[in-house]
Amino acid sequence: MGVVYRARDEQLGRQVAIKTIQGDRANDRDFLNRFRREAIAISRIEHPHIVRLFEFVEPAGDQPPYMVMELLTGQDLASVIRKSGPLDIVRAVTRTLEASVAIGECHRYGYLHRDVKPNNIFLHVYNQVETAKVLDFGAVKQDEARSRQDQDTAELTRKGMLLGTPYYMPPEQID
Numbered sequence: 001m002g003v004v005y006r007a008r009d010e011q012l013g014r015q016v017a018i019k020t021i022q023g024d025r026a027n028d029r030d031f032l033n034r035f036r037r038e039a040i041a042i043s044r045i046e047h048p049h050i051v052r053l054f055e056f057v058e059p060a061g062d063q064p065p066y067m068v069m070e071l072l073t074g075q076d077l078a079s080v081i082r083k084s085g086p087l088d089i090v091r092a093v094t095r096t097l098e099a100s101v102a103i104g105e106c107h108r109y110g111y112l113h114r115d116v117k118p119n120n121i122f123l124h125v126y127n128q129v130e131t132a133k134v135l136d137f138g139a140v141k142q143d144e145a146r147s148r149q150d151q152d153t154a155e156l157t158r159k160g161m162l163l164g165t166p167y168y169m170p171p172e173q174i175d
Helices: 023-027 029-044 077-084 089-108 144-149 151-156
Strands: 002-009 014-021 053-057 066-070 074-076 121-126 129-134
Touching (some): 014 023, 014 029, 023 029, 029 066, 074 077, 077 121, 089 129
Antiparallel strands (some): 002 014, 014 066, 121 129
């Protein structure tokens, strides 16, 4: 759905990640609204275990919107497991707790991530210290009370609509 590029912010002299929309999705109004909602959710939930959003840009004309985000170094959990097998118990518990605290922070702000899976947990390494970062808020949903205040969000997450990865969805989401 989206694609992420490594880029250099020339003005600030730093490496960043640019997330944009792939192909024909850039013309899909619902997808564009979901992409915008993802940026809003990330910007509202500042937490050390959630990827940081620096800027959301909606260029004029035919150019798709994009997010400027912190550039993470390391690999997503799915790649690490595929390459090296299961994590040792201390590493697994520590990274799981970090991701869980981040998801808890989402809930505190009234958001349900809906796509927590190994591909969306990034094992970020900074100064030789590894931490978990939660990524991809494209399937995020606001709780009922908050979504009533935001009609666009309510429409994008209406009953009967499935967003996320089926194998990782909680049973109550598939009703």
